[in-house]
Amino acid sequence: MIQSGAPVNIVNHDNITPLHDACIQGQTLCARLLLDAGAQVDIRTVHGNTPLCNACAAGSPECAKLLLERGATANPTLTALTATPLHEACIQGNVDCVKIMIVEGAHLEAYDIHYGTPLHAACVKNHLDCARALLNAGANVNAVKFHETALHHAAKVKNVELIELLVAFGGNVHARDNLGRRPIDYTKPGSPSALCLSHCERTPLSLQHMCRLTLRTALGRRTEEVMSKLHVPCRMLSYISFY
Template identity: 40%
Template sequence: MFKRGGNMTEATENPFASLHYSNVYLTILALFGFKLFIKISLNCLSYFYIIRGNRKEAARISAEFYDFGQGHRSWADRSPLHDAACQGRLLVLRNLILKGHNVNVLTLDHVSPLHEACAGNHVACVRALITAGANVNVTTIDGVTPLFNACSVGSVSCAEVLLENGAKPQGLVFQPSPIHEACRKGSGRCVDALVRAGADVEFDTPHMGTPLYTACVSQEMECARRLLRAGANVQKGKYMESPLHAAAGKDSTAIVKLLLDFGADVNARNMELQRPVDVAPPSSLTEGFLLVYEATPRLLSQMCRQVIRDRLGRDRFHLIKALPLPKRLRNYIQYM
């Protein structure tokens, strides 16, 4: 009892003992936090290089700091197939496939050789990879598909090959959309290929709105024309912002005229209760055109054309050419 009391007395007389243990715990916690901070920083740095397209630097960082006894083999390494597909080296690619290389090998960010071939517009490599069993619907960690890459570079040949071999023309709402990318980059032929394959011309995503809205924001008139001819809703944009708002805000008078020909509502209001004329740059050509348009009665022929198209419905637009009408009238209904 005396000894126990003695220890208590000793602890009481040594107030630095508990403080010493507290400092040890704080030091351990600080070291752990610092180590965690370093790992997070390196991960962010690797991801930054991946986004910038410098995967080799990302691989170097990963190999140097995250090599857990695997002989300097980085988990972000690109395979020889990736390099051959990226450079369009068809003979090298075929030899690698014959040697048994996996055509579905992925990098750190889940980029496949097929992604690389499509991004480089190497249609022969795309065919070779698909013939060897490449997954046409593989997605990166960001949800990017090979079809998206093909549309991003305007490669209608690669897009058609992918679609012919089972590529989905449209992904999920929160995935990068091929048809939006085609509109953003002004690839009208890719838009046509996607529409023929069944892509929804009114596919609405939270961050980009409809393809038509994207085409208007990007001032890509030909893409907007193709979408409208395919039956895209001229009023549907992004939330309450119509495609006409987007075109007016960009001072794109030609696209404004196109949208109005297809029946865009000049009095539509956005979330700020502004009409298209209100968002047009002051004293601009577009503002003047909209003011004149508002004061001018619409043509009866234009109104009749829109009524006919509405009655037919988007799913039956392809039947217009079979109607027993003069060619000139059929072309007028089709905006040809």
């Protein structure tokens, strides 16, 4: 079709281009052919999606890498109808795409009106690995959307591992949302998630936990990089290391 002169930037009524379609299907070779023929890498649909948003939603790290190599914007302007590529990866649970976007400098605190931050999105959709990748990269564990934290969402999806992860990174178990509810108020009494949160509420932070939180607060996104270069005994490094 390209050789026959078909316009590579042709759009349908929703402003969807062939490149959008190739990326939402994870068709890297088709995307490459379109880009080589002059397809616009950051063209947006009527809802504001870029091809990179589609690649991340589809869980295609190959397409995502290709688009970024061709100049795709890692942080397109948010609209009322769309999220960032990082949000899309978190919503769908595509951790490989999440890690790619983090490396490319995606904004960890970008705010989507439907989900909040990417961490909120990962927790709403119950994607533990995505949440872990974001937290290790320095995402704010206590960011709020209408006073809701990621921990509120973890409680709602009843994921004990996710709750423990957020608490380990400093999640505030006493935070109240716009209804005045704490995370534990979204659990069933006696359930594993309720017991976990109850224990966290009653138990003071250990010295190890406080050391880890202090270190991460001081270093932020540089935590993993700096800790990998510390010349300290392995036991001490293990003591202050997160997941």
